Amino acid sequence: MEVTASARAAEVVTEMGALRSGTLTVTIGTGCCESTAPFLYEDFYPGADQEPVGEVAGVVIYAPAYLRRLYPGAQGPRLEVVEDMGDSLSVETELGVRLALRGTGLDSVTDPEVCAVPEGGDATGSGRTGAPIRSARPIAARAVTGRPPPGLEGLRLR
CATH class of the missing domain: 2.60.300 (Hypothetical Protein Aq_1857; Chain: A;)
Structure with missing residues (x-):
């Protein structure tokens, strides 16, 4: 490095x-x-x-x-x-x-789109406008597996 x-x-x-x-x-x-x-x-x-x-x-x-x-x-x-x-x-x-x-090769001044954080978005990797998010690897939806510890079961998160 x-x-x-x-x-x-x-x-x-x-x-x-x-x-x-x-x-x-x-x-x-x-x-x-x-x-x-x-x-x-x-x-x-x-x-x-x-x-x-x-x-x-x-x-x-x-x-x-x-x-x-x-x-x-x-x-x-x-x-x-x-x-x-x-x-x-x-x-x-x-x-x-x-x-x-x-990262080397990125410049937030000359290419702000590369460093922009998209608004909204979903598991398909597109923002609210439907424009693709530029990413080195695709975003894939994954199912949640397992169960939370007993003390956390039924806890509502916002």
């Missing part, structure tokens, strides 16, 4: 390096709610399962084994910047931006 970074991501990491006195690292796959989101931390110990998979502005990018297996060799996503705020412990949020991973 090899993670690359955009010029904007390098600018943000460089700016945070000037604002922080500790050692910066980028780690992927450590978030509780965003399990593959990149996090820029100061003085963070990446842990035994994490290995370097790239660098941005001299800062090492780490990823755990389960993610590294998904991208053999030099394959990997690109570290980008989202000019929006979100809840995060990642230090670049002090600048009002957020690091994000994007």
Whole structure:
């Protein structure tokens, strides 16, 4: 796995390096709610399962084994910047931006349709308008099998 970074991501990491006195690292796959989101931390110990998979502005990018297996060799996503705020412990949020991973070969600016989230939709893979959703694999309806645990039987979910 090899993670690359955009010029904007390098600018943000460089700016945070000037604002922080500790050692910066980028780690992927450590978030509780965003399990593959990149996090820029100061003085963070990446842990035994994490290995370097790239660098941005001299800062090492780490990823755990389960993610590294998904991208053999030099394959990997690109570290980008989202000019929006979100809840995060990642230090670049002090600048009002957020690091994000994007697949290589996709550009949400020049080809927004590829990255658009369709409204509605059904098991056939078409949205409300009937236009097909662009997907690498077809969406197939599957029957639910088995029974819920006794304590959940009869529970109504909305």
